[in-house]
Amino acid sequence: MKVLVPVKRVVDYNVKIRVKSDQSGVELANVKMSMNPFDEISVEEAVRLKEAGKATEIVVVSVGPQQAQETIRTALAMGADRGILIKTDDTVEPLGVAKLLKAVAEEEKPDLIIVGKQAIDDDCNQTGQMLSALLGWSQGTFASKIDIEGDKAAVTREIDGGLQTIKITMPAVVTSDLRLNEPRYASLPNIMKAKKKPIDTKEPGDYGVDITPRLEVQKVAEPPQREAGIKVETVGELVSKLKEAGVIG
């Protein structure tokens, strides 16, 4: 079984995000970048499938600038076998990424694609669903557990108020949720070995995909500052303040 894992280079989750002064986006200059945490979970799951003898090959793919190669290397250090970098300095929207991934999937013919449920930079939560629609494959979203049995995958999904387990036929697209696993640290020897694993570099044009944005960012703003509250002396005062605020009638 071949597993394809898309990985995205995003601002590290520990970094405090700053909005650019012209509100056109967030500041990326001199900011630590890392693999999207949900993608790390996807890579981990693929590596565990390989260790369990269920997967035979893990291919990671990233759409992004040249530096996204570092993100691919991290995945290779965790245990993936080879990488594909689709190089572009442009912003690629979820539909563009999904179309590129579809093209990669048609070439690589994986049995399973494990996608992070969303990237922590734009929080779109669209790529996996769009990809499965474009490919016409089954999908299991928000997975907290994946069991492979023959050509079927039992996927436990985190839904509102509980868990739902579905059985889908492969090839399939699964999107990983936070509790699917706890990703390993890339060990130092494996980081060294990852240097020797192959990475193919492509461009969106090689797949004949038009990545021109269809959305326009109007404004990016910091969340409003929380303002200090007030202390009241009596219940009566509280009631009148609440009435003033229009919270109670």
Next chain:
Amino acid sequence: MALDQETREQLISSIRRFVDERLRPLEAQVSEKDEVPEDVVQEMRELGLFGLSIPEEHGGLGLSMEEECLLMFEMGRTSPAFRSVFGTNVGIGSQGIVMHGRPDQKEEWLPKLASGEVIASFALTEPEAGSDAASLRTTAIKDGDHYVINGTKRYITNANRAGIFTLMARTDPATPGAKGVSAFIVPADTPGITLGKPDKKMGQQGAHICDVIFEDARIPASCLLGDKEGKGFVTAMQVLERGRLHISAICVGVAERLLEDSVQYAAERKQFGTAIGEHQLVQAMLADCKTEAYAARCMVLDAARRRDLGENVGTESSCCKYFASEMVGRVADKAVQIFGGAGYVADYGIERFYRDVRIFRIYEGTSQIQQMIIGRNLVREAQQ
């Protein structure tokens, strides 16, 4: 072989993450229970920490000195007890074999040391021989195809975990001083070896030291490190010289951690209506800490790079060990001062670091020995 920048960054960030996410939350527990949990030791094995300095062909990472120091800056950002777990395999326990071992000895031991399957301890210090290492009394007397070892080694780090001891013993009692000393690789399960009770220490709980007592311990003659007797003292000194940069890098890491904690605290703690970090006298302490830690970092990197280029950095290594270990002592002292009462109580961990760093000025060559080496080397050069 020097690593490319990308790989180097990945190694550093992997260790940084391990330190932040796994080790730092355990600092108080390790100190209280005087034990590094076995699952953490196993994670250290898997991470490859035991093999940093062992050549790649023997299963290690074969890092350059500069790379090792860069990683130790990160390792220093948590309790030094964690570093001790693998420290002897990276430094004093293994380097004798790397530098002077026979091919068969390297093949037998280095892969096991690199993986962390076997822990190596360095057994030099004795009750009567510390800084004056050449006066050691433990003997290894040739008896046919064997050596018979007698004597006591003191304050031996990781002795209670050790699979082998890199032992310094006198093979020629008739030759006093350094020339009569040889180095051996002694399996810890050799009959005749007993361990003392782990010593109670001032700090670094979780890292253990104890006496190792040899009573007619017979080892095959092939356990002699290298081919010739009488090379032990040279081996020990070369091993210690390399270890000095490693320890210096740890000192820098601890100092940077303490500075980070102090700055954070000074920015938040309010007195006289303002954050204490706004007060100039507190800023002066922070400035001193930053300046000294930065100076030590630059010294360590400079010496490590020069060593990698093949220069003799005996003097510079001692300068680093001397300055970095004294520096971290001063930084820890100021950290306690900045934290005030909170620095003195155990909850904040600052007093723990204050105790932990005290040993850096003592082991692997005291500050006074470093001064002596530096001064002696300078004068010798002038006289040549």
